[in-house]
Amino acid sequence: MSGNAMVVPGERLATEEEFVPGDNTYVEEGVIFASAMGSVVSEGGKISISQAGRSIKIIGRDMMVIGKVTESAKSVLFVEIDSINMQGKDYLALKDGKILAKPPRSGGPRFGGRDRGDAPREAREETPTRPCILGDTIIGRVQFNDKDSYQLTLDRPETGVISGRCSLCGGELSCNEERTALICVDCGHVNKRKISSLYNKSEEIKRLFA
Ligand SMILES: [Zn+2]
Structure with missing residues (x-):
């Protein structure tokens, strides 16, 4: 998945072989999913969801x-x-x-x-x-x-x-x-x-x- 794409909770991001799970993500059977709505950020081998400017609960x-x-x-x-x-x-x-x-x-x-x-x-x-x-x-x-x-x-x-x-x-x-x-x-x-x-x-x- 390319950087800065908007995702919704539950959306598949990557596998644990590709990335380390970061903020606002969770892992199920080796697959990393988004746990929050936001934009995808991947840097230094880590994938996370940024919620900058949004108020999501x-x-x-x-x-x-x-x-x-x-x-x-x-x-x-x-x-x-x-x-x-x-x-x-x-x-x-x-x-x-x-x-x-x-x-x-x-x-x-x-x-x-x-x-x-x-x-x-x-x-x-x-x-x-x-x-x-x-x-x-x-x-x-x-x-x-x-x-x-x-x-x-x-x-x-x-x-x-x-x-x-x-x-x-x-x-x-x-x-x-x-x-x-x-x-x-x-x-x-x-x-x-x-x-x-x-x-x-x-x-x-x-x-x-x-
Ligand atoms: Zn009736």
């Missing part, structure tokens, strides 16, 4: 992120996280997020963090087993920054689904007043999800990430 623990559920497996939902711009800084999502579909059985908080101990039995059974489904756009909080993914939790009022489609017919959904269910405008199906307090409030969502 990496998404980290406890941050709120926004993304789309792209894959739904038995016990985990995969979320493609958008890069976001906050306070003039670009935060880059280097990895996908994942949400564990089943919360801890006892003790731990439910998706909403609400205590349902005194709720009638029927209400308790209505708690969705999955907080969101394939295709939903969600806000999540980064709970753990794992090696290959961000583990997301939906434990805050503003976390959860911010837009989605009916699981039966793909129709548009409108939120009920209690914000406990999303009703399909077309077929009337009641979609149980963990709904964000910012559902359909695009201006407030923008403010959260501004």
Whole structure:
């Protein structure tokens, strides 16, 4: 790769046989990758990424992120996280997020963090087993920054689904007043999800990430 080229995180730069990895790079199986956005600098056998004049940050623990559920497996939902711009800084999502579909059985908080101990039995059974489904756009909080993914939790009022489609017919959904269910405008199906307090409030969502 020639010098001064702009790269994005995850872009392949060279092999360890060609260069020594420098600033803002990482090595996987002998290949050097960029860990930050910037321009490639190679001198004295060393390759690094210069971020001069740019303010780039990496998404980290406890941050709120926004993304789309792209894959739904038995016990985990995969979320493609958008890069976001906050306070003039670009935060880059280097990895996908994942949400564990089943919360801890006892003790731990439910998706909403609400205590349902005194709720009638029927209400308790209505708690969705999955907080969101394939295709939903969600806000999540980064709970753990794992090696290959961000583990997301939906434990805050503003976390959860911010837009989605009916699981039966793909129709548009409108939120009920209690914000406990999303009703399909077309077929009337009641979609149980963990709904964000910012559902359909695009201006407030923008403010959260501004
Ligand atoms: Zn429907």
